[in-house]
Amino acid sequence: xxxxxxxxxxxxxxxxxxxxxxxxxxxxxxxxxxxxxxxxxxxxxxxxxxxxxxxxxxxxxxxxxxxxxxxxxxxxxxxxxxxxxxxxxxxxxxxxxxxxxxxxxxxxxxxxxxxxxxxxxxxxxxxxxxxxxxxxxxxxxxxxxxxxxxxxxxxxxxxxxxxxxxxxxxxxxxxxxxxxxxxxxxxxxxxxxxxxxxxxxxxxxxxxxxxxxxxxxxxxxxxxxxxxxxxxxxxxxxxxxxxxxxxxxxxxxxxxxxxxxxxxxxxxxxxxxxxxxxxxxxxxxxxxxxxxxxxxxxxxxxxxxxxxxxxxxxxxxxxxxxxxxxxxxxxxxxxxxxxxxxxxxxxxxxxxxxxxxxxxxxxxxxxxxxxxxxxxxxxxxxxxxxxx
DNA sequence: TAGGCCATCTGGTCCT
DNA sequence: AGGACCAGATGGCCTA
Numbered sequence: 202x203x204x205x206x207x208x209x210x211x212x213x214x215x216x217x218x219x220x221x222x223x224x225x226x227x228x229x230x231x232x233x234x235x236x237x238x239x240x241x242x243x244x245x246x247x248x249x250x251x252x253x254x255x256x257x258x259x260x261x262x263x264x265x266x267x268x269x270x271x272x273x274x275x276x277x278x279x280x281x282x283x284x285x286x287x288x289x290x291x292x293x294x295x296x297x298x299x300x301x302x303x304x305x306x307x308x309x310x311x312x313x314x315x316x317x318x319x320x321x322x323x324x325x326x327x328x329x330x331x332x333x334x335x336x337x338x339x340x341x342x343x344x345x346x347x348x349x350x351x352x353x354x355x356x357x358x359x360x361x362x363x364x365x366x367x368x369x370x371x372x373x374x375x376x377x378x379x380x381x382x383x384x385x386x387x388x389x390x391x392x393x394x395x396x397x398x399x400x401x402x403x404x405x406x407x408x409x410x411x412x413x414x415x416x417x418x419x420x421x422x423x424x425x426x427x428x429x430x431x432x433x434x435x436x437x438x439x440x441x442x443x444x445x446x447x448x449x450x451x452x453x454x455x456x457x458x459x460x461x462x463x464x465x466x467x468x469x470x471x472x473x474x475x476x477x478x479x480x481x482x483x484x485x486x487x488x489x490x491x492x493x494x495x496x497x498x499x500x501x502x503x504x505x506x507x508x509x510x511x512x513x514x515x516x517x518x519x520x521x522x523x524x525x526x527x528x529x530x531x532x533x534x535x536x537x538x539x540x541x542x543x544x545x546x547x548x549x550x551x552x553x554x555x556x557x558x559x560x561x562x563x564x565x566x567x568x569x570x571x572x573x574x575x576x577x578x579x580x581x582x583x584x585x586x587x588x589x
Numbered sequence: 590t591a592g593g594c595c596a597t598c599t600g601g602t603c604c605t
Numbered sequence: 606a607g608g609a610c611c612a613g614a615t616g617g618c619c620t621a
Contacts, residue, residue, distance in 0.1 A: 423608090424598060430609075431596075454620095457594060 441465055 442461055443449070445468050456464065 420599085426608075428597070
């Protein structure tokens with residue numbers, strides 16, 4: 202009867218973007234196991250109405266609807282699986298409690314596997330809520346627009362984490378639907394904070410146990426804030442990656458944080474060098490009666506357009522970056538700040554294939570390419586910006 | 590399998 | 606007092 206309904210990774214990830222695939226594979230082994238158990242359970246009862254978790258089985262539709270479950274779940278201190286689980290809860294008919302009580306417990310233990318105690322407690326509390334009650338309506342506005350204001354969030358009467366989570370997912374979907382421009386993505390965590398604060402207010406005459414709960418909520422509050430801060434930092438790093446020269450492609454591994462910063466630093470320095478070089482070129486060209494050297498003619502051609510100039514400089518830029526990374530890998534992390542900066546004023550011939558230390562660039566690249574560990578070689582080869 | 594990279598949690602410190 | 610920032614610890618994922 203319990204024939205295998207194992208979900209193949211291919212069937213789940215077919216047709217989805219890499220980020221969606223990553224969301225899917227972000228499930229822990231325990232959570233994936235739980236999903237499979239639920240799938241078998243559902244199959245056993247021949248009814249999609251049977252299990253309150255049946256929506257979780259259709260991971261493809263979950264991904265299609267809530268690609269940001271990871272972020273939402275993260276904002277709420279619970280796993281993506283838990284976020285997706287709840288996203289489906291309110292669309293599923295009420296379960297038969299006599300049928301699902303024990304199963305609920307086993308699913309809970311599976312879902313919380315690998316979670317921190319705090320997150321496991323939050324999920325347990327959420328799942329202990331009234332699973333059959335429909336999501337209450339805040340103001341009758343069903344299109345989600347009311348999530349635009351923090352006031353409406355603060356005035357939300359519910360202290361139901363499941364409902365709060367659903368609101369976050371709805372609003373996150375609204376945010377995505379608006380192309381990421383219509384809503385502050387950090388509001389979800391704020392909403393959680395508001396919810397938790399309201400919860401704490403309700404516990405002002407608390408027993409020691411409730412006092413511990415309040416402390417737990419404060420800790421979750423701080424954790425969420427820290428996660429949000431780190432997400433903001435990572436968003437900024439992502440933006441930085443988009444403006445520095447390296448091969449952007451799905452086939453090229455993303456630059457690590459440290460490599461991004463090193464490349465950006467050298468890029469900025471090289472831009473300064475480029476400006477200085479341009480100035481010298483212009484001064485030279487303004488001099489009358491001076492024949493232009495053969496090498497300078499090519500440089501002026503390159504200077505005619507910024508992209509060409511940039512390509513001209515990129516060789517040196519990447520030699521510098523490769524050297525920085527080689528230094529980084531040869532030294533301990535304690536020496537990060539001690540790596541020698543490139544000279545601020547390079548000699549006039551810095552656009553040649555000689556770098557500021559007099560080392561030939563090709564030689565340097567060859568040497569460093571066998572040394573660096575931090576940056577993918579395909580990403581380093583960005584002067585042509587081609588994928589390997 | 591080891592090492593690199595990363596996200597998250599956590600407690601401490603500093604700042605407003 | 607509360608939030609921002611920081612660094613250490615920990616565990617997961619990925620790649621060579």
